[in-house]
Amino acid sequence: MRSGQPVSVFLDFDGTLVDIAATPDGIDVPTGLGDALRELADRLEGRLALVSGRSISNIEGFTGKLAIARAGSHGADMRLPDNTPLAAAPEPFPPEVLRELTIFASTHGFSLEEKPHGAALHYRANPDLEAQGLAYARQLADAHGLALKQGKCVVELVHPGAEKGAAVKAFMEHRAFAGSHPVFIGDDVTDEDGFAAVAEYGGTAILVGDRTPTQAQYSLANPAEVLSWLGLA
Numbered sequence: 001m002r003s004g005q006p007v008s009v010f011l012d013f014d015g016t017l018v019d020i021a022a023t024p025d026g027i028d029v030p031t032g033l034g035d036a037l038r039e040l041a042d043r044l045e046g047r048l049a050l051v052s053g054r055s056i057s058n059i060e061g062f063t064g065k066l067a068i069a070r071a072g073s074h075g076a077d078m079r080l081p082d083n084t085p086l087a088a089a090p091e092p093f094p095p096e097v098l099r100e101l102t103i104f105a106s107t108h109g110f111s112l113e114e115k116p117h118g119a120a121l122h123y124r125a126n127p128d129l130e131a132q133g134l135a136y137a138r139q140l141a142d143a144h145g146l147a148l149k150q151g152k153c154v155v156e157l158v159h160p161g162a163e164k165g166a167a168v169k170a171f172m173e174h175r176a177f178a179g180s181h182p183v184f185i186g187d188d189v190t191d192e193d194g195f196a197a198v199a200e201y202g203g204t205a206i207l208v209g210d211r212t213p214t215q216a217q218y219s220l221a222n223p224a225e226v227l228s229w230l231g232l233a
């Protein structure tokens with residue numbers, strides 16, 4: 001890191017700022033998290049971005065409106081603090097794929113999460129469903145030209161190109177972030193794309209938890225440590 005180089009921070013949400021819950025809606029979001037993030041963004045002169053697999057509207061349902069840079073749906077939807085899109089509007093998820101997933105989920109014991117730009121099969125209630133869910137999602141993705149995202153007890157179909165590394169690069173090319181030393185903090189496999197992207201800018205990757213293998217150089221134990229380290233709690 002160059003002396004005097006400003007730092008930028010990229011943050012995953014689930015498993016990084018909030019503990020993972022049994023269902024996506026079951027998370028316990030610390031009171032005032034939205035305000036704390038905005039204050040952190042102010043201290044970083046705007047160089048803070050949330051980068052999540054959730055949609056922006058879903059996260060804001062828990063935190064209230066977030067006046068910070070943010071990328072939802074694995075980067076398919078990127079916004080500047082004033083809500084201006086950073087790229088062209090993302091494609092909606094194909095309805096025919098959603099119909100097939102809905103039938104599969106209801107007949108095979110998965111819980112389906114509909115997102116504006118993707119759809120996820122959750123199996124936290126029965127982790128033994130993993131192989132079956134992955135195989136089905138993979139053939140569906142191949143048949144429709146979609147990409148797969150695998151996470152902790154979840155597999156998701158998205159449009160190709162929606163990945164956290166692309167979101168990091170898009171923000172790093174924006175004047176608010178350009179020239180900074182990026183730090184990416186995340187817990188899951190999809191965050192590895194973000195870790196790889198910050199490495200291209202000479203940045204730093206921090207894994208939450210102890211998953212292996214990882215490209216991260218550093219780790220924090222859990223979301224409570226992340227919040228404390230960032231001065232958010």
Ligand SMILES: [Mg+2]
Pocket residue numbers: 012013014015016186187188
């Ligand atoms: Mg996560």
